[in-house]
Amino acid sequence: MKYTPHTETEIKEMLADIGVSSVSELFKDIPESLRTRFFDIPKPFSEYEIIEHFQKIGKKNKTDLLLFTGGGYYDHYIPSAVDALSSRAEFYTAYTPYQPEAAQGTLQSLYEYQTAVCAITGMDAANASLYDGGTGVAEAVLMSFRLTNRNKVIIDGSLNPIYKKILHTYLDNLDFTIIEIPHQNYGTNREKIASLIDDDTASIVVQNPNFFGTIDDFQDIADMIHEKGGLLIQTVYPLSLGMLKTPGETGADITVGDGQSLGNPLSFGGPYFGFIAVKIKHIRQLPGRIVGETEDKNGKRAFVLTLQAREQHIKRHKATSNICSNQNLIALRGLFYLSLIGKKGFQVVASQNYQKAHFTLTELLKIKGVSLKNKNPFFNEFVLELPKNASETVEKMLSKGIAAGIPLSLYTPEDKNALLVSVTEKRTKEEIMKLAETMGEVLWN
Amino acid sequence: MQTFYTKDHEWIKVENKTGTIGISTFAAEQLGDITYVELPSIGKTLKMKEVLCGIESVKAASDIYAPVSGKVIEVNENLENTPEVINQSAEGEGWIAKIEIASLDELKNLMNPDQYKKYLEDLNS
Amino acid sequence: MELIYEKSRNGRTGVDFPLLDTPLQETLSEKYLRKEKASLPEVSELDVVRHYTVLSKLNFSVDTHYYPLGSCTMKYNPKATEKVAGLESFNIHPMIPQLPSGENFTQGALEVLYKSEKLLEEITGMDSMCSQPMAGAHGELVGIMLVAAYHKAKGNKKKTVIVPDSSHGTNPASAAMAGYEIITIPSLPNGEMDFDLFKEALNNEVAAVMMTCPNTLGIFETRIKEIADLAHSFDTLMYYDGANLNAIMGKVRPGDLGFDVVHINVHKTFGTPHGGGGPGAGPVGVKKKLIPYLPVPLIGKHTDGTFFLDYNHPESIGKTAPFYGQFGVLIKAYAYILLLGKEGLIDATEKAVLNANYLMKKLKAHYDLPYDRTCMHECVFSAKNQLQHKVHALDIAKYLIDQGIHPPTVYFPLIVKEAIMIEPTETESKETLDWFIDIMIGAAEKAKTNPEVLLNAPFTAPISRPNETKAAREINVNYFFKK
Incomplete structure (x- = not known):
């Protein structure tokens, strides 16, 4: 695919006006010895092919994971x-x-x-x-x-x-x-x-x-x-x-x-x-x-x-x-x-994040051996102490389609069983119950 | 009371050991509408040609250098809210700071008003 | 025009959220809560959509106006690349590949990064690329950090960075931010950096020479290889500012010219939209000797063909972006390169240079041309002949707005008095160029016969010339802030 509109006739006219006989003359300032001889770039794609191509690459990603992963970057609703x-x-x-x-x-x-x-x-x-x-x-x-x-x-x-x-x-x-x-x-x-x-x-x-x-x-x-x-x-x-x-x-x-x-x-x-x-x-x-x-x-x-x-x-x-x-x-x-959700929506969305995260905690604490590590109040993310290795738990949960959070051992290896769980307004009660249920199974079955 | 100029277009008016410093009318015209003067702090000691403070117009920022060595004893606080005074009266009301001159000897490196006038003529030609 | 805040009406609401479907939990203690609600607007969805749609129409943009803005490469941004970047299958949480076994879930996204880096290596002639930097200037800073890490590891005591006086302001600013002092080398009457003065300034303390080639005057530095060889003899590294890469694709590669570090402005050369000033992306490429210092993670490929995050670089400078760079921008650049392919990239460069020389030739009888020689992708005129009529480059710029053309870059490079820097770009047709040429010639004529139409322009824009002095003296940057 090319995006240059020049016709052959136009190129000739333009070169004549400039006073050179070919486009390559315009590059005469580049020393011959330094010129690129081999330029290993693939042949052009057509527009149709490029979209097909990327759809195909995209299929190699798995994007239907149920996200409880935050760490500063969150899955919020976008109007x-x-x-x-x-x-x-x-x-x-x-x-x-x-x-x-x-x-x-x-x-x-x-x-x-x-x-x-x-x-x-x-x-x-x-x-x-x-x-x-x-x-x-x-x-x-x-x-x-x-x-x-x-x-x-x-x-x-x-x-x-x-x-x-x-x-x-x-x-x-x-x-x-x-x-x-x-x-x-x-x-x-x-x-x-x-x-x-x-x-x-x-x-x-x-x-x-x-x-x-x-x-x-x-x-x-x-x-x-x-x-x-x-x-x-x-x-x-x-x-x-x-x-x-x-x-x-x-x-x-x-x-x-x-x-x-x-x-x-x-x-x-x-x-x-x-x-x-x-x-x-x-x-x-x-x-x-x-x-x-x-x-x-x-x-x-x-x-x-x-x-x-x-x-x-x-x-x-x-x-x-x-x-x-x-x-x-x-x-x-x-x-x-911020304009679309406005003064009220801004309050609502924050409050829903807070509420849902606290509900999630309540459900997760029902699992045997799971406890909360934060001493102070939290917003929409919290650290759990799991009864087992957090990294292995996350891996098992991923294989079941749930991104359960971030094992803190990624940053501090001694935090072996600590898991950072995040919950946004997008997570429904049903999804939260599924997280709790699956985590219970993964930890104890 | 005598006035001296630098090649960077600062002026200094000397009375006993006190020097009042500003920028020349020519410099103010070159800068255009002055929007901000970053006043030096009182007590700051400077060597000759060290940066005394910064000055900004809409599309330019320049440093103002100490014409001679000394210690800052007073600043023109008026400029904080009305920097345009420099455009109106660069060599009068638009003074920037007063210093206690360390050595009057250094003044001989500077130009007198006639020499500065000549210097500007040469710049323009 | 009214602000969105001025359209606010008490009690009006916009986009809603689903009702809370979980039982109410404990509330938070007062001391952690904000006292007043944020002063966001209370408006309907239509209010918002109409407000910003009307505002958008006050802009000049590539899709609506000719935009020959020098040094910015305002070429057409293909719509197919937008479509590709919008595929939901690439909207992935960036922590996923860092989780145990998480790389398996993001192979497609990692492939895009890996393969686009390989193509950029080939285009620039570098040995390795890193996509982390988030804009051109950020790429410069990261590049100079790599230079610093290299010298530190070798025990070199380097203190300064050389830039030519025609350089972009970001070059000295980036070098200063990485802790270097700046030495500026003047340009010669032919527009190239003064080689003799460069030679004089070069010594064992110089960490790097930052150049763009062709330079900001649109001129190819013909002694670039000599400059690089001389620099290398002092173990001084050569930095290539990729702002003008559009002029040389497939013709010559920075790596072959002797450059050790490059950054690329994908929003210039590789057709990603400028977004009104961002987001860009500024991948950095290096020669072998600098690979150990690249930011991590890099994107690696296993022998079985799968991709992974490579953290195994103990001498890395660290982290310069939260994750892997501006993925949503990089994927567009990758799609652009694949769409054009080898022939298309070379064609883009050739047509960019053809267009610039055509414009230069047609306008040089009407405007002063300080460097009268074959140009590359852009050319720089001066409005100094118009000064006798009290008309400045700025007035010509404002006149162009009335004609429906976004002005070229004016007053840059700083070494040209009353500079008018024109970069036509390759995606513009001959008739657009001829139209622009006629208007520029008309502007030169009017400077003589009727300067008022220039001096008071624009007449047809949403505003006449704004009072910038007032803006700087009476600072008002927040609607609700009262002094």
């Missing part, structure tokens, strides 16, 4: 209008809105997106999105170093292990120190954190609900770090904010997280989007694009990219980050989702 709107070519085949007069659609939508992020997190200002939650945490920590002129960060061990790994990859070659405080009963070890905050601490990173699903109130930690002139970075599962105390209410300076749960499919790991929001006084250290409201020269409301002097295309190596693109279309899906 049909999210797909319909994000499939509008005017959104998805446009580029970065550098020419505001030709991009008011994207710009106003991003302003509404930033507003939605602030509305759910209780913060003052958000950017137009980052790549994902993990790189978002890294950007937030780098931001805290710039804001405080300090170079030490304390991270709560109950932060998502994926975020921790990305943070290490970003910082390990630089002159910064990361101190990780191991979790205590799948929650935050406050005493240890309190003892380590000092005048060199730029920030503390906490997560709510944490990786193990545990809910916390970090106001005391916010007070502690503020007293020492540092910042609180709180990462959140945005959907939980339909219920939970916001980072703004907690006193966080920077909040960041992954927006997958807001209207985006799991899609084998991406594209997702990262959101980041701050107190207004920190806005000039925010990385990435920001949209602002202004007026056009006739006084009409208009939206533009603003505070661009922070960014790489102007400040080059002195920019707040190297980031150029945002996850525009994916972030807009988040906006469409």
